[in-house]
Amino acid sequence: MTKKPRKTGLIFFPAFDWAISPTHPEREERLLYTQDQVFEEGLLDFENILEFKPGMATVEDINRAHICVPDARSVITESHLISAGGAITAADKVLRKEVDNAFALVRPPGHHAMLVVHGARGFCNINIEAVMVEYIRKHYGIRKVAIVDTDCHHGDGTQDIYWNDPDTLCISIHQDGRTLYPGTGFPEEMGGPNALGYTINIPLPPRTSDEGFLYTLENAILPILDDFQPELIINSAGQDNHYSDPITNMRFSARGYALLNDRLSPDIAVLEGGYSIEKALPYVNMGIILAMAGLDYDSVREPDFHAESLRQSDELTRKIERDVAEIHRLWKSRHSLKKKMVGDSRYTRRRKGIYYDTDGISEHQEETVRICEDCGGLVLIDSQADTGKRIYAVIIPHHACPACRLEGEDFFGKIPVQQYSHVYLQDRDKDNFQVKSR
Amino acid sequence: MILGIDVGGTHTDAVLIENLVVKRKTKVPTDEKNLLNSLLAVTTNLLRDEQPEKLERVVLSTTISTNAIVQKKTDRVGMILISGPGLPPSLLPVHEDSIHIRGYSNHRGAEMAAIDPEEVAQASRRFQEKEIRHLGVVGKFSTRNPKQETVVRDLLDGSYRHISMGHRLSGHLNFPRRIATTYLNESIWRRYNTFITQIQGFVRDQGITVPIYILKADGGTFDIEHSREFPVQTILSGPAASIMGILSMARCRRDAVALDMGGTTTDIALFADGVPLLEPFGVTIEGHKTLIRGLKTKSIGVGGDSLVSVTDGRLQIGPVREGPAYACGGPCPTPTDAMIVLGMTDIGDALLARRAMEDIGRQLNMGIEDAARAVYEETCRIVSAAVTSMVEEVNNKPVYTIHEILEGKKLIPKTLFVVGGPAGAIAPRMAELLGCPAQIPEHAEVANAIGAALARTTAEMTLLADTEQQLLTIAEDGYQEAIPARFTRADAIRIGQDRLRKKVMAMGAREEDLEIEVIEDMEFNMVKQFYTTGKNIRVKVQVKPGLIAGFTEGGKA
Numbered sequence: 001m002t003k004k005p006r007k008t009g010l011i012f013f014p015a016f017d018w019a020i021s022p023t024h025p026e027r028e029e030r031l032l033y034t035q036d037q038v039f040e041e042g043l044l045d046f047e048n049i050l051e052f053k054p055g056m057a058t059v060e061d062i063n064r065a066h067i068c069v070p071d072a073r074s075v076i077t078e079s080h081l082i083s084a085g086g087a088i089t090a091a092d093k094v095l096r097k098e099v100d101n102a103f104a105l106v107r108p109p110g111h112h113a114m115l116v117v118h119g120a121r122g123f124c125n126i127n128i129e130a131v132m133v134e135y136i137r138k139h140y141g142i143r144k145v146a147i148v149d150t151d152c153h154h155g156d157g158t159q160d161i162y163w164n165d166p167d168t169l170c171i172s173i174h175q176d177g178r179t180l181y182p183g184t185g186f187p188e189e190m191g192g193p194n195a196l197g198y199t200i201n202i203p204l205p206p207r208t209s210d211e212g213f214l215y216t217l218e219n220a221i222l223p224i225l226d227d228f229q230p231e232l233i234i235n236s237a238g239q240d241n242h243y244s245d246p247i248t249n250m251r252f253s254a255r256g257y258a259l260l261n262d263r264l265s266p267d268i269a270v271l272e273g274g275y276s277i278e279k280a281l282p283y284v285n286m287g288i289i290l291a292m293a294g295l296d297y298d299s300v301r302e303p304d305f306h307a308e309s310l311r312q313s314d315e316l317t318r319k320i321e322r323d324v325a326e327i328h329r330l331w332k333s334r335h336s337l338k339k340k341m342v343g344d345s346r347y348t349r350r351r352k353g354i355y356y357d358t359d360g361i362s363e364h365q366e367e368t369v370r371i372c373e374d375c376g377g378l379v380l381i382d383s384q385a386d387t388g389k390r391i392y393a394v395i396i397p398h399h400a401c402p403a404c405r406l407e408g409e410d411f412f413g414k415i416p417v418q419q420y421s422h423v424y425l426q427d428r429d430k431d432n433f434q435v436k437s438r
Numbered sequence: 439m440i441l442g443i444d445v446g447g448t449h450t451d452a453v454l455i456e457n458l459v460v461k462r463k464t465k466v467p468t469d470e471k472n473l474l475n476s477l478l479a480v481t482t483n484l485l486r487d488e489q490p491e492k493l494e495r496v497v498l499s500t501t502i503s504t505n506a507i508v509q510k511k512t513d514r515v516g517m518i519l520i521s522g523p524g525l526p527p528s529l530l531p532v533h534e535d536s537i538h539i540r541g542y543s544n545h546r547g548a549e550m551a552a553i554d555p556e557e558v559a560q561a562s563r564r565f566q567e568k569e570i571r572h573l574g575v576v577g578k579f580s581t582r583n584p585k586q587e588t589v590v591r592d593l594l595d596g597s598y599r600h601i602s603m604g605h606r607l608s609g610h611l612n613f614p615r616r617i618a619t620t621y622l623n624e625s626i627w628r629r630y631n632t633f634i635t636q637i638q639g640f641v642r643d644q645g646i647t648v649p650i651y652i653l654k655a656d657g658g659t660f661d662i663e664h665s666r667e668f669p670v671q672t673i674l675s676g677p678a679a680s681i682m683g684i685l686s687m688a689r690c691r692r693d694a695v696a697l698d699m700g701g702t703t704t705d706i707a708l709f710a711d712g713v714p715l716l717e718p719f720g721v722t723i724e725g726h727k728t729l730i731r732g733l734k735t736k737s738i739g740v741g742g743d744s745l746v747s748v749t750d751g752r753l754q755i756g757p758v759r760e761g762p763a764y765a766c767g768g769p770c771p772t773p774t775d776a777m778i779v780l781g782m783t784d785i786g787d788a789l790l791a792r793r794a795m796e797d798i799g800r801q802l803n804m805g806i807e808d809a810a811r812a813v814y815e816e817t818c819r820i821v822s823a824a825v826t827s828m829v830e831e832v833n834n835k836p837v838y839t840i841h842e843i844l845e846g847k848k849l850i851p852k853t854l855f856v857v858g859g860p861a862g863a864i865a866p867r868m869a870e871l872l873g874c875p876a877q878i879p880e881h882a883e884v885a886n887a888i889g890a891a892l893a894r895t896t897a898e899m900t901l902l903a904d905t906e907q908q909l910l911t912i913a914e915d916g917y918q919e920a921i922p923a924r925f926t927r928a929d930a931i932r933i934g935q936d937r938l939r940k941k942v943m944a945m946g947a948r949e950e951d952l953e954i955e956v957i958e959d960m961e962f963n964m965v966k967q968f969y970t971t972g973k974n975i976r977v978k979v980q981v982k983p984g985l986i987a988g989f990t991e992g993g994k995a
Contacts, residue, residue, distance in 0.1 A: 013838065015839065017839040017840050017841050022963055023965045027965070029974065033546075037524075037545060040545070040612060041524050041613060042612045045719070051836050053836040054843070078840050079840050082840060278545075278546070296528060299523055299525065300523060303522070303550035
């Protein structure tokens with residue numbers, strides 16, 4: 001196999017001194033064997049693989065993507081700033097054209113962190129991809145971004161942050177939510193009224209193997225990306241679809257991950273989950289790095305790999321084919337669906353309960369969206385957690401139309417602050433973040 | 439008394455040091471055909487009228503290994519590679535005499551696939567057919583478990599003149615570099631050993647009975663007998679000698695830059711708190727990336743004799759050297775000519791120097807002095823930019839813990855040491871450009887020999903303790919021992935310090951020079967199904983590269 005080498009940036013930050021708890025899957029040792037493999041294979045000696053030190057994200061960076069309660073400082077540790085900072089460094093290197101693509105091999109992960117953050121859920125405090133995407137928009141003026149979440153768990157945090165943004169295509173492939181945390185990510189979750197269709201969920205049945213993943217990539221993800229024409233493709237690269245992962249039930253292999261990244265060809269990949277730290281991560285990461293760098297990954301293979309025993313059943317193959325066809329149909333009909341869904345209403349409202357499993361917090365949220373033909377629409381959030389905190393947030397979208405802006409500013413001015421512990425204004429368009437408290 | 443000798447490509451320098459002071463120094467042209475002639479000349483010069491019993495040791499820095507590699511005077515080496523899955527052979531530094539065999543150990547040193555003795559015998563038959571007498575055996579992750587390399591060696595022992603095993607040459611991870619290092623070690627092994635035998639004979643003939651040491655790439659020394667097994671450790675010891683020499687003369691405990699400007703190139707080295715910086719992975723020689731610990735140097739193509747030209751109205755300095763300065767009979771203008779015009783040096787013919795600068799001035803539409811100033815300024819600017827980028831590169835080196843990111847030390851040079859021909863001329867301007875005072879150390883012309891004479895014996899050691907497997911591995915020593923499940927990081931550090939002490943003493947170190955430090959010290963919980971099953975402990979200890987005791991504490995050369 002001959003390929004054209006690409007210049008790949010590697011931001012490697014294993015955080016060897018940080019853990020959620022000593023025996024938690026998200027602990028110091030997680031990237032240890034990956035580091036061993038990367039070093040032993042001599043990957044950093046390749047002229048087209050450049051390693052960069054991660055920068056540190058700032059509170060301003062976080063406030064562009066999140067409403068942290070009561071503030072960013074109190075929901076994060078230094079390690080989160082470095083992890084998000086690593087993703088930002090990856091973006092900088094790509095957008096300044098120092099490299100062709102980049103992989104932020106950093107921890108802790110972030111894709112379960114939602115717009116409002118009361119604490120940690122699914123090992124995540126802040127959404128490092130979203131922090132990175134908002135940084136990119138602010139500093140490089142990029143509008144259309146596609147995030148392809150290949151973690152085994154539904155990327156519910158990323159979905160939540162971009163639920164109402166038609167310029168951010170969020171595609172998540174994951175193990176069927178009926179069989180795995182966080183229990184969401186079904187095809188009918190398609191985004192808010194002004195961004196309907198731009199959230200795409202592709203649940204895959206347990207025991208899906210390389211064949212099923214690559215079929216989905218070729219027949220759903222790639223054609224949709226081709227329609228959407230993003231300026232930037234980001235892979236939220238979880239590695240827990242691997243057959244040896246202890247907390248999931250899929251059968252993806254290291255070589256499968258390499259093939260996926262080769263064909264998807266993301267501009268930036270950011271590590272998410274993946275907890276088979278000895279049997280999967282060293283090989284999966286090796287495969288992804290080689291694929292991104294355009295180097296031959298055909299010999300990447302887990303020492304215990306056995307293709308025959310990992311093959312998916314024919315029945316499962318047929319189910320995936322049917323599901324993929326349905327995903328494609330939904331995507332094609334996204335414009336007509338909006339009319340059907342919103343009718344003549346001026347606002348839509350959804351209520352949701354959010355559970356922070358890592359921190360044991362429950363939140364109730366009511367989200368109101370202004371129906372708009374000209375922008376992503378004004379978003380208003382009323383959120384109450386069992387910590388006793390109740391907040392209100394006004395989100396003015398990127399490229400906000402005058403009407404949504406006027407209404408948003410008006411709301412922020414009028415909200416009775418006595419009812420809430422904090423009232424926030426996140427003006428994504430003007431990069432303005434304000435807080436009022438009683 | 440210590441006798442320090444540096445056998446360089448052009449000159450052989452030697453110094454005799456007594457009570458840490460340079461007592462005598464000498465420089466003779468190197469006789470490439472017979473290095474022993476040069477050695478005889480310098481020792482005769484220095485040791486005349488001296489009482490031989492006062493001599494404590496002889497330290498030699500030699501280019502024999504470097505030259506063998508550069509001039510390809512190497513032996514053919516059969517390589518047996520236990521590569522396992524991962525990088526394809528097309529991406530490994532392999533040549534036609536390499537054979538890949540089955541077998542694999544993983545990152546924890548667990549054997550995942552066994553060696554097939556029949557396959558090894560087959561490979562050997564192919565080498566025998568090609569009349570190959572030297573063998574290298576390298577396995578992926580062999581530093582985590584040397585067993586498979588040893589198995590192959592044992593199967594073939596006696597059938598070859600010599601066999602090198604990858605795990606003995608470095609404790610660091612990097613399979614492609616381990617292959618290159620093992621190949622180089624074996625390819626120069628015979629030539630190096632012949633040379634060492636000659637040296638030992640020569641020294642005996644001189645009536646010298648004191649210990650003899652050889653300088654390594656990391657600026658440390660090892661005993662000559664010990665060096666026989668590891669010739670590759672002596673590559674690039676020339677630049678190392680020069681850096682150690684500057685260090686000894688500068689007696690500096692701070693962050694510093696050393697510049698050695700020669701005719702063709704300028705070599706840059708950095709010191710952090712007075713300790714020379716090492717290449718993180720290993721040095722590179724003739725395109726071979728190795729695991730050999732060596733001092734970090736950067737060489738740029740600007741020197742006193744660099745060709746100065748003008749293209750599209752812009753000055754170009756180097757990277758080629760066409761000959762000596764115009765003022766010294768060379769063919770074209772050089773920075774040295776500019777320095778002569780500016781009255782910074784009095785070598786050569788000043789009229790010729792003016793003519794060279796006049797030529798440059800005509801192309802730049804300026805007078806002779808202005809042209810000379812422009813050439814001088816550009817030369818200094820290029821060197822200063824290279825220093826700045828090297829410092830930046832060091833400061834941007836990735837780190838892997840939050841602690842290091844938050845507390846990361848930044849290298850901020852406080853002193854600049856300049857040696858080499860144009861040192862006096864460029865030092866003041868370099869000091870201005872880099873914003874720190876410049877010094878020109880004493881005896882700079884024999885810095886290499888002084889560096890060799892005063893370097894201490896160094897070594898490093900990597901320990902991996904796996905309390906789940908209850909095994910401690912020190913690959914460089916081919917050593918494994920059973921450990922209890924309760925084994926701790928403190929135990930690993932203690933054993934590491936202890937064994938390193940014994941190792942360097944065997945390499946010829948003196949007790950008073952043993953500055954042992956722990957350079958890596960990590961411990962990880964290994965967890966299966968949410969229960970801790972053991973600890974993975976990694977410790978690296980080293981004897982810091984530096985000068986022999988008594989020296990750094992206020993001695994003076």
